[in-house]
Amino acid sequence: MALTREQLEELYNKYIQNNCTHQECEALINELGASPEEGMEEEVISRLFNATWEGLDVFPGKYQLPEPVRPQETAYETPVIEMYAVKKRWMRIAAAAAILLIVGTAAFWLVRTRETDLPATPGATVRDISPGGNKAILTLADNSTIILDSAADGQLAQQGNSQVIKTKSGELVYEAASQKAGNPFTIDHSPLTYNTLRTPRGGQYQLVLPDGSKVWLNAASAITYPTAFPGKERVIKIDGEAYLEVAHDAGKPFKVEAYGTRVEVLGTRFNVHAYSDEGSIKTTLVEGRVKVVKRETSNVKENSVILQPGQQAVLAGSHSSLTVDHSPDIEEVLAWKNGLFRFTNADIETVMKQVERWYDVEVVYEGPKPEGHFRGKISRNVMASEMLKIIEASGVKCTIKNKKIIIMK
Structure with a gap:
């Protein structure tokens, strides 16, 4: 040596x-x-x-x-x-x-070492930004709200025939009386009520629905669902991004509605990406079989596709028809759920959209947007400056100023 x-x-x-x-x-x-x-x-x-x-x-x-x-x-x-x-x-x-x-x-x-403060510019205070975490707000049937990240563990509320429980591991669980009796699909005759779980920018949360289906909710997303599933189907609504593992019940199909699309399943694992500020809605199937339906509009007739595992249904806009991507990057799709940023030939806007939501910041482009694409992965549990090293390594200059990230070519 x-x-x-x-x-x-x-x-x-x-x-x-x-x-x-x-x-x-x-x-x-x-x-x-x-x-x-x-x-x-x-x-x-x-x-x-x-x-x-x-x-x-x-x-x-x-x-x-x-x-x-x-x-x-x-x-x-x-x-x-x-x-x-x-x-x-x-x-x-x-x-x-x-x-x-x-x-x-x-x-x-x-390769710069981690810092809590970035170099300051004259007249401005520049601080690093912490990553997101388990944060969410639960809206009950009476429109009262519970801030889950500060709520104590244990029973939070009684909604219809279901107890709403926050577990020690940070999950929100709906436990119906029928579940305690050993049958989660027993018909509940109590009045149907709805709850909404909403994550802010910089938040994520896990939810177990009354039927035992599991939901992982990404940042800046919301899910609206009944506190019980009576009748012949189970219907929920999603705004943003969620990964679902649906409890099987052949006699009661599970349906997800998201901005003009409907996903119909019996029991499966899939991801729905449906942010209102993005141009496309994507449903990616991991396991099982789903039918994705595009509702009829004034310009486009209703159409549907059936997905096999490893396929993705894409709706490019409200005036478009559904198409199927037969080889999406599943690891990239599920990276957020697995605690990672992962990019495969992503442009700067795609990367910074994720940064905006996870770090709860505003991204501003000074001058023309940088060209080129990015490949790589990094934990979501890092400071914003660590995440931006991937961008800066390509020659793009990034500056953190308060809750704003400035991108310069």
Whole structure:
């Protein structure tokens, strides 16, 4: 090992502060590119990179370590950063070193250590922004509301024949008397009432419906549902995004209504993406079988499609017909539910829409919107500055100012 432990740590810290000279940068890159057989002290490098690459994994086959050159003299070809898990940590480290060269000076932002305060501009206070969490408001049948993130665990209300319970794990559960008797599908003759669970920007929540169906609600979303399911069908409404695991009942179909579409199922797992501020509605089937119906409008007749697992129904607008994507990226669709941001050739607007909802911020573009696409994944449980490193690594400048993120090409 050419450098001592202390020298390596000193150089690395100087690099992430953008204070390395050309010679120091070469020495650091040479050390990062060394293999374990050549004596590289993996423990030191691993600890340093783990401190700054939290949530990021790199796919080493994409890059080869080039000869050391000045980072500012090396241009990237396309604003894409790929991050995938590998088993050998030293390979991740070598790939990271290559990326430092490939993306040029923007790499400083990619590996910069986590900060609670970002560099301030004169006359403005700039703070980092915390990620979202379990936040939601429950509106009961009488229009009274309960803020769930501050409510105590245990029974919150009685709605018709169902107890509304907040569990220790943070779920909202509707427990009907028939469930206690062991039959969740017993007909409830009490008056039908509706509740609405709504997450703010920066919020998410989990819900168990009276029939035992499970719902994961994404940020800036709402679900309206009856507090019991009498009759011949189970109908709920969704605004925003939700993932559902529907309890099977062949005699009582489950239906989801969302902005002019209806999803009909018996028992299945699927995701509905139906935000009012986006141009398309997408229903993605993970397991089972569903029928997606586009309601008739003045310009378009009603049409429907039947999805098989791994397919996605897309409604591009109210005046369009349903189409089927036979090979959507399921991992990308479900990333939010699994606690991740994950992008596959996403443009800047797609990425920043998710950032807006999860961090509860306003995104402003100064000048033309940056071109190019992004690939990668990172935990949703990171500060906004960490998330923005993916964007900044492509040469796009991002500034956090209060509750606003400013994007400059």
